[in-house]
Amino acid sequence: MRNVTLEQIYEHPVTQKYVKRAGLAHAIAASYHAFRLAVKNNTNPDSAAKAAFLHDMGHYTWYRDGQWDFDLYRNNDIHAIKGAERAHKLLIRLGEDPAAAKEISVAVLLHTDSFLPVDHDQLQLSTLQQIVAKADELDEEPEGKHHYRWISERRAHRQIVELDQLIDKALKPSAEKQTSDI
Ligand SMILES: [Fe+2]
Ligand SMILES: [Fe+2]
Secondary structure, X not given: XXXXXXXXXXXXHHHHHHHHHHOHHHHHHHHHHHHHHHHXXXXXXXXXXXXXXXXXXXXXXXXXXXXXXXXXXXXXXXHHHXXXXXHHHHHHHHOOOHHHXXXXXXXXXXXXXXXXXXXXXXXXXXXXXXXXXXXXXXXXXXXXXXXXXXXXXXHHHHHHHHHHHHHHXXXXXXXXXXXXXX
């Protein structure tokens, strides 16, 4: 049984503001990739999908004179740090298990090495952290176009609900196994 569903996260005003700012279609696509990779690699699909859904919620809009300034963004961006903090606060507020909230927000923190003095491959990332970084990469488009892909509210909501169902289904066998082990 999960404490918090993706649908609850999706409907929260903080998500509506920050996940949408960075691109709702990208967040949903990344969470589906993360779910599939987690199932394939025997990692918690719930944490993977949540971390991927929230991974870019720390984005700030870097505009100068009404135009997106890529240099300003590249030199000053800390979206992974801000995203990790926002994700953690949101999850705790919604009643997420504190250990899961930490695991998810650290995966958000490490989804990119853009703010780090070392490359990703110099870190010993956990399987979950690698999955979230890979899920983001799988949905990336040249020139950051994945941040601007449009999705209707209706479609977004439906995809989130369907992913919740897939997660419940994926978690079921291990829950049944645990019960039978006792
Ligand atoms: Fe990112
Ligand atoms: Fe991303």
